[in-house]
Amino acid sequence: MKRTIKKVAVIGSGIMGSGIACHFANIGVEVLLLDIVPRELTEAEAKKGLTLDSKIVRNRLVNEHLSNSLKSKPSPIYNQKFASRITTGNTTDDMAKIAAVDWIIEVVVERLDIKKMVFEQIEKFRKPGTLVTSNTSGIPIHFMSEGRSEDFQKHFCGTHFFNPARYLKLFEIIPGPQTSSEVLDFLTDYGSKFLGKTSVVAKDTPAFIGNRIGIYGIQSLFHLVKEMGLTIEEVDKLTGPVIGRPKSATFRTVDVVGLDTLVHVANGIYENCPNDEQHELFKLPDFVNKMMENKWLGSKTGQGFYKKEGKEILSLDLDTLEYRAAKKASFATLELTKTIDKTIDRFKVLVKGKDKAGEFYRKSFAGMFAYVSNRIPEISDELYKIDDAMKAGFGWENGPFEIWDAIGVEKGIEIMKAEGLEPAAWVTDMLASGSSSFYTIKEGATYFYNIPTKSQTKVPGQDAFIILNNIRESKKVWSNSGAIIQDLGDGILNLEFQSKMNTIGGDVLVAINKAIDLSEKEYQGLVIGNQAANFSVGANIGMIFMMAVEQEYDELNMAIKMFQDTMMRVRYSGIPVVVAPHGMTFGGGCEMSLHADKVVAAAETYMGLVEFGVGVIPGGGGSKEMALRASDLFHKNDVELNVLQEYFMTVAMAKVSTSAYEAFDSGLLQHGKDIVVVNKDRQIAEAKKHALIMAEAGYTQPIRRNDVKVLGKQALGMFLVGTDQMQAGKYISEHDRKIANKLAYVMAGGDLSEPTLVTEQYILDLEREAFLSLCTERKTLERIQFMLTKGKPLRN
Known part of the structure; x- marks a missing residue:
């Protein structure tokens, strides 16, 4: 049966x-x-x-909730215009409308009891064959569909x-007793x-997969x-980006999610999993009970494990x-990992640490490895589902079994035994096999x-993906220190x-030219x-910065020229070039996208020409491209100045889109040419498909443009x-005005x-000259230095 979801x-x-x-x-x-x-x-x-x-009154709750959601940050919607796709109503007057969904x-x-009442109401109006699902986080599915x-x-x-x-990408699907x-x-x-989710079919066990393992991790x-005897700052330092977890790590994450939410799930596991070997671990510590009494639930109540007083975080x-x-946390073991770029390669070093950090990692990983091995087959028959759930639901870069592999399976068992723990029998059977x-x-x-089967089996669902980690070396054609071609x-x-951070320097520019x-x-x-x-x-x-400080302006001019020429090569090569941006796509990364034959952007792409923040204008063809795109929109009887001004303001205000869809509004992506992919895992495969379509359709090398309309003194x-x-x-500083005037020129x-x-080329030459002149300004150098040392823009 073919099934489509239109409503x-x-x-x-x-x-939620x-x-x-x-x-x-x-x-x-x-x-x-409906509400x-x-x-x-x-x-x-x-x-x-x-x-x-x-x-107005009858729909007040639903309208207030939706309005608050749309105002929240980060936004739940790719573009505020998309909110028009949502119609609101109430469960008394509008339930009959579900017959059309x-x-x-x-x-x-x-x-x-409330869920069962809702399902009874739904059954009166739904048409046969309509999907009905519950977004429960803990109530057993089999109880809900009874009757x-x-x-x-x-x-x-x-x-x-x-x-x-x-x-968050995790989408757990939990079958009921009769689900087809x-x-x-x-x-x-x-x-x-x-x-755009990681779909994981889970068993109908308490808290399913993600929360069962995630709450165990937090409770432990x-x-x-x-x-x-650790402080909360020390734990957050040890459980954050250094091990591939979100910056909010452990305690700050609990503050954001809400302590009451965590307590609700932990209590559910404690009550419903009496045979869990770590049952007592789900009992709440005294400090959590006290925080619940005090209503210190985190961000929603203004204080939790952290509290903001004025500008100070306590x-x-x-x-x-x-x-x-707050006290700054530092450990010698973490210093040893600073030169290790790939998170997965750090775990071997971390568990060997001789200080408190090393002891912490050995204890926490030993517990986690034992726990996840014992959850099979209780919560899942396949180990990869546990890893998928933790990566997609909790933002972990690597799942527990991947981390165990990185440390070494036998080494993992060794640190477990040192903590008085044993892996599940199937792990030793695996090694024996x-x-x-x-x-x-x-x-x-x-x-x-x-x-x-005691054998290695292919993880299902990969055929739609190209995973670069899996082909990086085996399909390598060429590489240098900045890039690799596969x-x-x-x-x-x-x-x-x-x-x-995928910055674009000389090595990357050489690699782009080599790839072309x-x-x-x-x-x-x-x-x-x-x-x-x-x-x-x-x-x-x-x-x-180094070239500008040393006043090596000829070398700097050549470097900017190489950047511009490379972007133009992306535009005017003899083969289709598809750029696949995602996440932060700033400055030169954005300029590369602007010059592609096609952009296949992930929905979560935050794109912008942000050079104003470091005291310069876009110098890799970005300023030229915005002038060109404005020119292409000039129509007869248009107020051309207004069109140009919109593009000028996008650059001058260093606007960054909050999604790929928003980038269409600011002209950084183009309707009819560029596309958006919601599932980032499919992005490279999709980009390859479009490059192939263009190639097989008979790609013709574009002719360089000599028809860009500029407005001169008038603009x-x-x-x-x-x-x-x-x-x-006093909206901008004197230096802001100087940069804006250069961009205007x-x-x-x-x-x-x-x-x-x-x-x-005429505009590129103007752009390069303006960029160079700004690099001679002391205030620009101050901005660049501030960005390099503090990681944020300086307004001077």
Whole structure:
């Protein structure tokens, strides 16, 4: 049976329900969002003479919840315009409308009696065959569908989104006793392909997979912090980016999520898992009980493990339960990992540490390894699902079995035994059977140890992905210290940056030219893409700073010229070049995207020409390209100045899109040419597909442009008046005005007496000259230095 999702109903509009509604709107689905009718009027409603029968009052809760969600940061929606895809209503007046939807998602309060009442109501109106799912995080699925019809039970299961629904990728699918395999297969595929999620089918066990392991991890740290006499700052230092976890690490994450949420799930596991060998670990420590009594729940109550007073962040002392000034945490073991770029390579070093950090890692990993091995087959039959759940739901770069592999399976058992723990029997059976690791890579695919068959089995669902980690060495064509070129097959190459934060320096520029050379000679097309946290933070400003400080202006001029020429080579090569940005795509990374034949952007792409923040204008063709794109939009009888001004302001205000969809609004991406992929894992494969389509359709090398219309003095005068007024009103500094005036000169095409058609090279020369002149300014050097040392822009 072919099933399509054109419209969904979300029942329950709280933080989670509104977030799920927004994410369906993100992908173009029509949403009906419903909540209950208020029981009483607010003071404001009573003053206006409204009654409980008024539609405004009856839909107040749902409208307030959605409005609050849309205002929240980070935003749950890719573009505020997409909110028009959501229609609101209430469960009393509008429930009949669910007959017209394809999928009904229940997101009401976590009480079985209330959920069962909602399902009874749903059954009155849903058409047969409609999917019904619950976003429960802990109530057993089999209890919910009791008493419902055969058709309802067949099309019912749990679909557990993690909050916030837009950003966290885990999508747990939990079958009920009667859920059909067709429904499970459909939801698995839909979650991955359309929602951009990591779909994991979980067993109907308490807290499913992600929260069962995640809450164990947090609870074990709660006990370990007391046992080892650690501070919360020390634990957050040890459990953050150094081991590939979010910056919020442990305690700050609990503050953000809410201590009450964590307590609710931990209590559920404690009550419903009496046979768990770590049952007592889920009992809440005294300090957590006290915090719950005090309502110190985290961000939502203004204080939790951390508390902000004015500009100062205070930390909770777990012994005295009093707040104190935060203490900087440092460990010798962590210093040893500073030169190790890849997180996965750090674990071997961390568990060998001779200080408190080393002891902490040995204890916490020993506990985690033992726990996850014992959860098979209880919560999952396949070990890769546990890793997938932790990476997608908790933002871990590596799952527990991947970390265990990195340390070495036998070494992992050794540190377990030192802590009085034993792995599950299947782990020693695995070693006895000749498998020395949980995962292996073969022919670009990942295989996992299959416990029943005692053999390595291919992880399903990979065929839609190209995983660069799996082909980096086996498919390598060429590399230098800044980048590596891989053969993706079918005549398409991929260029992957390898520099710190994927900055673009001399090595990367050499690699881009080499990749184009190779593609033009022996291949059909080129993808420029990577699977790091961010596509590129832009040009190597450290290199620019050194040249400017040393006053090596000829070398700097040549470096900028090489950058410009390389971007133009991306535009005017003899093969299609597809750029695949994601995450931070700033400055030079953005300029590269602007010059591609096509951009295949991940939905979570934060793109912008941010050079103003370091005191310069875009110098790698970005200023030229914004002038060119404005020129292409000039139409007869247009107020051309207004069009140009929009593009000028995008650069001058260093605007960064909060999603790829927003980048279309600012002209950084182009409708009809560039596309967006919601699932980042599919991005390289999708980019390769489009490069191949262009190549096989008969790609023709583009002709360089000599028809860019610039407006000269007419535009320049307007911009200069505007920057004068901005400075006079104290909106910008004197140096901001100087940078803006330089940009104005470039985008106006200089001080030509009338509108003129010019070549791209003409504007590039103006751009390079402006960039160079700004590099001679002391205030620009101060801005670059501040960015290099502090990691944030300076306003001077």
